[in-house]
Amino acid sequence: MKLVVQVRLLPTPEQAAALEATLHACNEAASWVSEVAFARGEFKNFALRRHTYDSVKSRWGLGAQAAQHVIKKTCDAYTTLKGNLRAGNLGRPGSTRYRRATEKPISFRSQGAQPYDDRMLSWQIPGRTVSIWTTGGRVxxxxxxxxxxxxxxxxxxxKGESDLLERDGMWFLNATCEVPQAPLNTEPVDFLGIDLGIVNIATTSDGEIMAGRELNRIRARERGLRAKLQKKNTPSAKRRLKKRRRKEARRAKDINHKIAKHAVAEAERTGRGIALEDLTGIRERVRLRKPQRATHASWSFHQLGQFIAYKARRAGVPVVHVDPAYTSRTCAECGHIDKANRVSQAWFACRSCGFVDHADRNSSRNIRARAWELWRRGAQSTAPAPPPTPRGGTGRKRSITASDARCASPAL
Structure with missing residues (x-):
């Protein structure tokens, strides 16, 4: 399976200037290629190369490999845009977002990521150095x-390409690695149910509660501080906002990684699979009061599910997603369903048999039972496989994201 390892570069000022000039040239060339593709309606790699390859090399001084990667990056960006339009991620046809995304060519950020192959980048891992092509020569x-x-x-x-990118004045290389994965455990002895929530981020059917109260307090304090700084809107406040941006996202990502690693390790150790709720579209289905919306929308349950999925695939642990309907109202002992069973956020008390338990642990037991029933009926692991390699690609999984490209639509 393909994983991306991110390393931080420590260039000298001269090296950083060469890298910055290279990124600017590559992304400026990609924006020009995008305009040509948009004007001609030609978004295929080899066909677009006939119209742009020589100009990209001569006008921006790019090498042959860099020019090819610039053209391919542009084609990948339009492929991603087409997929978003087809999936409805940019609204319905004719809507403002849809028109903004389709009426103008995609433009690339000056610091957007640029792919490098082994002809342009060589690694000296024991010495912790790299040799990298730039528009000013090999650095x-x-x-x-x-x-x-x-x-x-x-x-x-x-194995494969590496992406060079700049973020907040720091330089990174995202290297693709082909990591072997363990054979899938097709005969799990049971499932480890995991209930996801706001107060308790994850609760397992074993009774382990990974609480988020302290984290929620930190997030509330950060939201209040951001609101004050935005309202103040002075140069000093803007500098502080810029310094603190992405801080909460990094913290949430780190916690999600730790939770996923712990859950997969426990399931692997005990020979079990992992059971999760299918929370697709939960933000559209759930209606909340205004004070609860920021808390509900800011935690990345989808990211946590993705982390669990890829770590489980690497360890050979099956993952099953179940219908979350009534898991919080169903008694894990007798199966009685009643809204009154959930006496509070923290406690569950069955009105039929009198069973009392922590509400999230009761839900996780119901998730475990549903996954076990689905598995016995022949369900397969729903841990997603890596996407297919695009035609004409290099065998590397990659996608164009906001760090690479942008157009009139905020989704890109």
Whole structure:
């Protein structure tokens, strides 16, 4: 399976200037290629190359490999846009968002990621340096830093392209690694049910509660601070806002990684699968009071589910998603369903048999039971497989995101 290992580059000022000039040139060329593609209605890689390849090389001084990657990156951006339009992520045809996304060509950010292959980038992992192509020539001995685990993964499994990107004045390389995955456990002894929530981020059917009260307090304080700084709108406030941006997202991502790693390790150790709720579209289905909306919408349950899925695939642990309907109102002992069973946010008390338990643990037991029943009926693991490689690609899984491209639509 393909994983991406991110390492931080530590360039000298001269090296950083060369990297910055290269990113600006590549993304400026990609925006021009996008205009040509939009004007001609030609979004296929090889066909678009006939119209733009020579100009990209001569006008921006890019090498042959860099020019090809610029053209391919543009085609990938339009493929992603087409997929978003087809999926309805940019609204209905004729809506304002839809028209903004389709009436103008895609433009690329000056700091957007640029792919590099092994002809343009070479790794010296023992010395923690890379040699990288730039528009000013080859830059050698660019230092990078990474953890011992990342270095081992790079040394053993690195394969394919790497993306160079700049974020908040820092430089990174995202390296693709082809990591082997364990055979899927087709005969799990049971399932580990996981209930996801706001107060308690994750509660397992074993009774382990990963509470988020402290994190919720931090998030509420951060939201209040952001509101004050935005209202103040002074240069100093803007500097503080810029410094704090993405801080909460990094914290949430770190916590989601830790929860997913712990859950998968426990399931693997005990020979069980993992049972999760299918929360697709929950924001559209659930109506909340205004004070609750920010708390409900800010936590990334989808991200946590993705982390559990890919870590489970790597460990060979099956994952089953179940219907979440009435899991919080159903008694895990007798199966009685009643809204009054949920006496509070924290406690469940069955009106039929008198069973009392923590509400989230009771829900997780119901999730476990539903997954076990589905598995016995022949359900397959729903841990998503990697997407197919685009035609004409290099065998590397990649997609164009907001760090790479933007158009008139905020979704890109």
């Amino acid at each position: 050698k001995n660019v230092a990078f830093t990474a953890s011992a685990e990342q270095l081992a993964t790079l040394a053993l499994y690195r």
